[in-house]
Amino acid sequence: MKKTLCTLLVLSLTGCSREFIEKIYDVDYEPTNRFAKHLAQLPGQFKKDTAALNQLINAFSGKVKNKWGKREFKIAGKRNYVKYIDNYLSRADVNFESGKIVVETVATTEPKEHLRQAIITTLLTPDDPAQVDLFSSKKIKLDGQPFLYKQVVDQDHKAIQWSWRAKRYADYLIANHLKVKTVDFKKSYYVDIPMVDNQVEIRSYQYANIVRKASQRYGIAEDLIYAIIKTESSFNPYAVSWANAYGLMQIVPKTAGKDVFKLVKKRSGQPSPQYLYNPTNNIDTGTAYFYLLKNRYLKQVQNPTSLQYSMISAYNGGTGGVLNTFSRNRTRAMRDINQLKPNQVYWALTKKHPNQESRRYLEKVTKYKKEFNQH
Template identity: 45%
Template structure:
């Protein structure tokens, strides 16, 4: 029987692959007052991910490649014949298999998924059995056929039996037959996930004097409260931090050598703590001198996505002049400038999305 254990899943495998391709290039220093920044060379990373995707395509067929992302949790069994996909935007969970023994494979995958814990615990478990002392990550986000949340293995096993016996479907992918079950997360699944991390956000916000509402809005836009989040830019965890930029800079300022590991950044406690620290670093160092607190917030949000240098260059090529220009503008004018003139369309949209959440 195919083993279906936490550390063997696709997103954890991809994280391991990313470590091989952690290639950095430093931009040349300039004389315009901007701090030298580091940019990720993602070519090797994309090659590795594409190779892995090719393996999946060969097994599952064309148009069947699923890879973990910031808002998509994707895991494969060791032989790649069974997979789990949680879309944290739509709130849908699909468990699929190509196995010749689909019922048993689906049941095993369902139970493991319903009882899986957060990355902090998974990184410590290796191939150990499921730790029932830990509250499952999906607890209260999925209810069984009787409307009850799933906390223990007996209820997970009972629900798995129910799903396979009553909601098993099949579909064709070329000549391959895929057996699957779909599970809907509860309507307020985003709030259920957010609730898990509010204490950590509050603690970080207080320590670094950052608005906790801002941190929660950034987490929602970055990962929709998916602690397993990974991206092709090698950003990790709830607040999508990179080892080689924010991670390295913060470690250096904390007197630590090197940079955080991937498992360190996937730990929600570490990720949220570093996210708050990074926002404070942006405010107190990279964007120091902006006087209006609302203008500062807009600049911080944009800088969190695209870098402080790009924010300041939107107003002037010279850092000192950029700060002066910002301080002469109203907060509304700063927002308008950043959402229409920033060099990156992604950063323009990012500010709009985060600001819309803050207005709710």
């Protein structure tokens, strides 16, 4: 586990060229939590270890491309789980947005058996990110409740929790739904596994008590917390991004994490990836950051609805991004926000915010908030 955390920590503290990542994979490179500069973001912090990260990524991608070819390079992100096993010969790609799982292998000897083991491993992977190294082909210890439990059902429409049922379903898939395609002059044997229609809701229910406690602790609405989690990670407990963010609410250790530790928790340092991969810690930290936005950085916003729009936008694009939407002068920007009606503030933040991603972000979170309130 130390090796896993070391690998993730290297990723969290380093930067990577946009061109390199976008060239090899369609990654949402834009920082999920681009916090304001006053949140301990140091000049050049994402550049100083670029060489180290490039070495790590090159080593990992080199092993993947050696087996799969350049066009088939896939890697874990915020809303998808990708795990290689079997010396990079087999992999699983779980897309939490589309609700589709692809398990495949390019093994040349006994490919069906390699695929069978990959399916079983995918179905029984535990709900504990600390046990899974996403950037290697390290074997996973299959114990504890699977993180896909109830999100996938077998041919009898039963949830898969135990080894015997996973093996039985793997045999069924290979016998009835096996597909073959060409991958870099090799054959890829694979199966598509559909997730249940309400897979997002099932994952969200797992965190109901955690969200409720965090809401009560910090005075932040539950529907807002849910909407942020769905936007950031689609309730993917293994979420990791190139913006150095981890877990359900995509917390950046050196910015928001460090700020929460210092100003809310009254403790030194910053949260580790292991700390942030714990759902309770992650949701608590993300909600605590909203508390800081509400009661510290944006406390001068008078209208509650305008304040919430500003908080949501700031979670993605920083407090500075919110204020710069209205004026580069902080005092004037705050005055303008308070003179506008909430719908005008929303319009400005979704149409005039300097960052296009932040414009879409507020729209998404607002939409998801409404959806949660309709259930």
